[in-house]
Amino acid sequence: MAELYDRYSGMVYAVALRVLSDTGAAEDVLQEVFMQLWRNPGLFDAARGNLAPWLAVIARNRAIDMLRKRRPETDIEDVVVSVQPDLAADADRGIVMTKVRSVLSGMGTSQRMALEMAYFEGLSHSEIAAKTGEALGTIKTRIRTGLLALRKAFEK
């Protein structure tokens, strides 16, 4: 467990801190995510993906739950993550990070904003629409095409 922590805690903490902007709360998320994994190692289905993206998604979801002060909505057991690149090695994660950032900066500002509001703030598309004054459908499409653009960048 210590080994897993040393390898992935930076990533989990970074996601939680980005969402929560509060080091104490981010530490709580970090603690909770690893405790969950420890209590029930069967939660993570190793056959269906690697641990890093799974932890990233769980950490983001928990941080959003905490931010919005709501009870965890999704059952952690149902979270299955499928991702192309192997994110186990630190070096790989560095490459992925650079690539993701370049995809994000290549997007139009409004699309990146929509994606980041949905992802890092946990805002619903109607909340985003209210903030930006754009049509609901447009927001939906922007979020979807934004995520697909990320996937496409790694399919090459």
Next chain:
Amino acid sequence: MSEHQQFAEDLSLYALGTLEPEERSLLEKHLRECAGCRREVEALRGDMALLALSTSGPKPPVRARQRLMDALAREPRQARVARQRPWWALVPAFVAAGMAALAMFFWVQSTKLQRDLASLEKRSAQQRAELQRAREIVATLTATDAMTVTLVAAKTPPQPQGKIMYVKDRASLIFLASNMPMPPPQKVYELWLIPMKGAPMAAGMFKPDAHGSAMVINPPLPVGMEAKAFAVTIEPEAGSSTPTMPIVMMGAGA
């Protein structure tokens, strides 16, 4: 199809956990039925993971690691074996031993039952064969188209006598003889069916018992063979393909 596309639009919001409750429950219902959409949600979560990796920041503080390790030490992943076993900890062992004994008992019972069943089946098969034989005998004895022949010895007493009941359509033949003298050593009696046309056909060999009684039941004969007469000769024990003269008994159909 359009419904499917509408759901596809919502999948990314679902993966992000920002779908309104109503739409969410509708989509979850669809996800239970649609493997394609489930895979897409998994892939979208993968995309979300990539997005998470765009973040960077300070490392978590050292105290966070210590805090986690302390918490883990307090809460072992798997229940440890109690240092002192209370008496009831042995209950599962007793139960297991009991189950094993019970299983052994059932296994023995089952083997015995299988043996009994096999012997019953054997007996039943014998009884079926006997019944079939009895039915054939009764059918021939009671058949209206049966040909009844009485064979008598040319010389008197004691009068050897043979009776034949023959149903040609079923190739069923019953031959009953009485007062038959014992044939010479290494010899037997042989019954012959003498057809309307052609050579006599062997219809079974027999030896009388101590009382001179003998019986031939259903010898192998072709179906539908019209019989002109029946005859008995004395033959070597291996039997003959043609009758050896003289004819000991003979009779023609009534």
